[in-house]
Amino acid sequence: MKRYIFVTGGVCSSLGKGITATSIGNLLENRGLKIRMIKIDPYLNVDAGTMSPYQHGEVYVTDDGTETDLDLGNYARFTKSPLCKLNSITTGQIYQEVIKKEREGRYLGRTVQVIPHITDEIKKRIFLASDGDDVDVSIIEVGGTVGDIESIPFLEAARQFIHDLGKKNVLFVHLTLIPEVAGGELKTKPTQHSVNKLREIGIQPDILVCRSPEFLEKEMVSKISLFTNVEENSIISAYDVKTSVYEVPLIFHDQNLDSIILEKLNLKSSRADLKEWSSLIKVIKSTEHTTNIAIVGKYINLNDTYKSIYESITHGGIANRTKINLIKIDAEKLETSDNPGNFFKDVDGILIPGGFGQRGINGMIKAVQFARENRIPCFGICLGMQIMVIEYSRNVLGLKSANSTEFSPETDYPVISLLEEQQGLCTMGGTMRLGKSQSILVQGTHINKIYDRKEIWERHRHRYEVSGDYIEKLQNAGLIMGAYTPDDNLVESVEWSDHPWSIGVQYHPEFISTPINPHPLFIDFIKAGMEYAENQHSSNSLDS
Numbered sequence: 001m002k003r004y005i006f007v008t009g010g011v012c013s014s015l016g017k018g019i020t021a022t023s024i025g026n027l028l029e030n031r032g033l034k035i036r037m038i039k040i041d042p043y044l045n046v047d048a049g050t051m052s053p054y055q056h057g058e059v060y061v062t063d064d065g066t067e068t069d070l071d072l073g074n075y076a077r078f079t080k081s082p083l084c085k086l087n088s089i090t091t092g093q094i095y096q097e098v099i100k101k102e103r104e105g106r107y108l109g110r111t112v113q114v115i116p117h118i119t120d121e122i123k124k125r126i127f128l129a130s131d132g133d134d135v136d137v138s139i140i141e142v143g144g145t146v147g148d149i150e151s152i153p154f155l156e157a158a159r160q161f162i163h164d165l166g167k168k169n170v171l172f173v174h175l176t177l178i179p180e181v182a183g184g185e186l187k188t189k190p191t192q193h194s195v196n197k198l199r200e201i202g203i204q205p206d207i208l209v210c211r212s213p214e215f216l217e218k219e220m221v222s223k224i225s226l227f228t229n230v231e232e233n234s235i236i237s238a239y240d241v242k243t244s245v246y247e248v249p250l251i252f253h254d255q256n257l258d259s260i261i262l263e264k265l266n267l268k269s270s271r272a273d274l275k276e277w278s279s280l281i282k283v284i285k286s287t288e289h290t291t292n293i294a295i296v297g298k299y300i301n302l303n304d305t306y307k308s309i310y311e312s313i314t315h316g317g318i319a320n321r322t323k324i325n326l327i328k329i330d331a332e333k334l335e336t337s338d339n340p341g342n343f344f345k346d347v348d349g350i351l352i353p354g355g356f357g358q359r360g361i362n363g364m365i366k367a368v369q370f371a372r373e374n375r376i377p378c379f380g381i382c383l384g385m386q387i388m389v390i391e392y393s394r395n396v397l398g399l400k401s402a403n404s405t406e407f408s409p410e411t412d413y414p415v416i417s418l419l420e421e422q423q424g425l426c427t428m429g430g431t432m433r434l435g436k437s438q439s440i441l442v443q444g445t446h447i448n449k450i451y452d453r454k455e456i457w458e459r460h461r462h463r464y465e466v467s468g469d470y471i472e473k474l475q476n477a478g479l480i481m482g483a484y485t486p487d488d489n490l491v492e493s494v495e496w497s498d499h500p501w502s503i504g505v506q507y508h509p510e511f512i513s514t515p516i517n518p519h520p521l522f523i524d525f526i527k528a529g530m531e532y533a534e535n536q537h538s539s540n541s542l543d544s
């Protein structure tokens with residue numbers, strides 16, 4: 001019998017439910033169990049594809065092209081659980097399906113209701129995502145906070161799991177907050193209230209993961225246990241980590257969380273093998289070197305919008321034994337500045353991330369020009385690659401008004417544009433290149449050397465392409481095309497001739513980088529940044 005672990009959250013959002021769920025997944029995998037990670041998002045959007053980064057942070061894309069919540073990125077970085085369309089469940093999908101069935105007459109005249117029709121659809125989807133011999137345990141993260149109206153049908157479905165499968169096969173982990181009030185005292189009341197809220201809907205949590213500034217003392221644990229009915233050994237301190245979020249599985253393991261889960265679910269497993277993960281943390285803790293990487297984007301003030309990129313840069317740092325100092329530059333501020341150099345003092349590498357829409361574009365172009373002219377390593381991702389092409393067209397090829405038709409539909413020089421077959425189609429849906437596809441690397445290019453392979457499979461999420469009409473002109477002016485799609489020769493990568501390190505890619509390498517397996521492009525980018533810093537240092541000391 002498969003086991004199901006539901007991870008809920010209380011008190012407030014942003015406590016790290018995704019990290020808690022994925023750390024549990026990580027620990028169970030390290031004990032030899034096969035797991036599936038499932039995210040439930042209680043919003044009415046069918047998927048995250050159309051949501052603004054202001055609302056939602058990054059849209060994470062899976063191999064099969066599903067546009068999902070950024071927590072799936074956390075799952076991908078901490079576990080080996082395969083992720084696809086099935087692993088991301090939203091209220092929108094559930095209602096869409098139930099209403100479709102109702103219209104088809106499949107409920108045979110019955111009144112269609114939240115219980116049982118919506119809850120049955122939720123359970124069906126969780127079972128579907130957990131299907132197959134390669135799953136022992138499914139970990140289901142229920143988005144939102146207990147007490148929200150939106151999550152009630154999902155919690156009711158979760159409650160029914162106990163009824164349907166028996167208590168031994170279902171576990172509830174509840175993440176809550178133990179805040180510190182003036183005077184430094186830790187308070188348990190919000191936790192008591194949020195556990196009560198869960199109990200009201202028939203769920204008694206088995207394990208509490210308590211976010212707190214520091215490790216919870218025995219006395220505090222006893223008090224929480226008394227009020228919540230959760231055993232003392234099942235109250236876990238998720239205190240603030242000093243070095244890296246990747247430390248969380250180890251912090252949980254130190255408090256026996258994996259053994260407690262296995263015991264409660266009556267599961268046999270091998271002993272925990274945390275060698276790989278522990279040595280990762282050792283490396284993170286022991287690095288003293290720092291590399292300064294600038295990111296120039298338009299959502300720089302939000303932490304979550306470029307989540308996978310920030311993480312991948314850190315992975316590149318781990319591989320090179322360097323810490324990363326991220327310098328976040330608002331593209332719009334750069335746009336209005338006469339002196340871009342002021343923004344890039346002590347910067348060892350510049351990265352332009354993906355994005356949509358015109359805002360901040362000219363700031364990104366300035367950043368790319370500055371990197372090219374000052375021989376600073378430059379990494380363009382998706383929109384970032386398109387910016388590299390526009391900048392090159394304007395400043396090297398001499399097409400001063402070159403642009404993407406996304407930003408200037410009437411431009412004289414549409415160096416980035418929609419493919420002919422996409423034109424005239426609805427611009428919001430159906431025209432996006434999404435998910436994993438193949439690219440062929442051009443022999444002898446820098447990107448070919450970095451991957452040391454002929455073919456790569458990477459994930460995409462974009463609509464516009466380098467226009468075929470300009471490829472040769474750009475090549476003649478010194479822009480190297482490093483990769484193409486196999487069938488229609490769309491440009492997948494560019495690099496500058498006569499520059500120490502420059503790569504622009506039309507795809508999103510950040511979605512497949514993990515701390516254990518950092519992506520080769522990020523490893524090489526950070527290495528180039530370190531070399532750049534070293535050269536700067538030695539030329540400065542020669543000058544003085």
Ligand code: GLN
Nearest residue numbers: 354355382383462463464
């Ligand atoms: N806006 C660009 C396009 O649609 C780039 C998209 C992206 O960076 N993900 O092609």
